[in-house]
Amino acid sequence: MAALAFGTVLLAISSRIEVPMVPVPITMQTFAVAMIGALYGWRLGTATVLAWLGQAALGLPVLAGGAGGLAHFAGPTAGYLAAFPVMAALIGWLAERGWNGDRPGLAFLSMLAGNLLCLALGAAWLAQGIGWDAAITHGVLPFVLGGVLKSAVGALALRQLGRARRT
Template sequence: MATTFATPNTLLGLYQPKSRTARLVSAVAVAFLGSILLTISAKINVPVWPVPVTLQTMAVAALAAGLGARMGMATIALYLAQGLAGLPVFAGAGAGLPYLMGPTGGFILSWLPMAFLIGYAADKGLSRRVVPLFAVMVGASIFGFAIGFAWLLILSGQAGWIDQSNVVMSAYKGAVEPFIVWDIVKMAFAALSVVAGWALLKRN
């Protein structure tokens, strides 16, 4: 398992090469391709303030379910490293540490534990069943919202868009409530996409 990078219960695990070197090369390639997908999903956005609407949570969920916990987290970590290095991979125009220290930072960082939770479920065989996979994705998304919301509250003292007389409700109304329904829809699409991938492979 130490050199497989993905379990046979994941889509990636079915296609791993036999040699250790080939597995490592393929894992690096998959992580880079995944980071490109995350970048593209970031650029497809509605630039509302303080948190833009993007397709990234759907991409995170689908990648984690398809790759498993280990490669899912590695892909997210590579994406974060690219952003910290100054590459224009985030939804906004900024990059680097200042961007992550902004209002969206908590949501972006929450993708690591999200990828672990969803990827772990996939490693255990849930990525072939729509309802259980969707339930795990929604649970992971709620966990991500909690981290992002806590981050917003930490920043509330210096945020002009937050009503300082009602910090908690203002942060919730501005950066959490508008995204709940959209994230449920995105998790449904992510779950259906991964399960459809299994169905396609079985048919072939």
């Protein structure tokens, strides 16, 4: 329970670190989701992300910009929100199979795959409202470099955490 609570707090804090953009802001949420998946594994990681989304659905101010409420699960960011538990599950599943801090190259690839999956699912939802071209232009392309950088930082952080545990 403590790990789940810590994870939801981490996600809420990461939501507050944002660059406002329309229709989807840049936040540190994907970094937090990736780290939670990698550190917690697929079961606890997914449960943690789902608990955080449950808090958001109840109206707690845990989403980007301190938002909360059911409206966000039907708006332009809904596909990304729905993708977060899938992202955590994928990264956690891969981490349990050795794609972790002991192998930072694989950890990077797992986090990158999770970020790309999130972008694909988010864009698929966004495209229903603004079309595929606009969804790619506004909901994918601005986030690719950030996804690569967050994946690299995440892999390095996992490596350092692994080293710290061994000493």
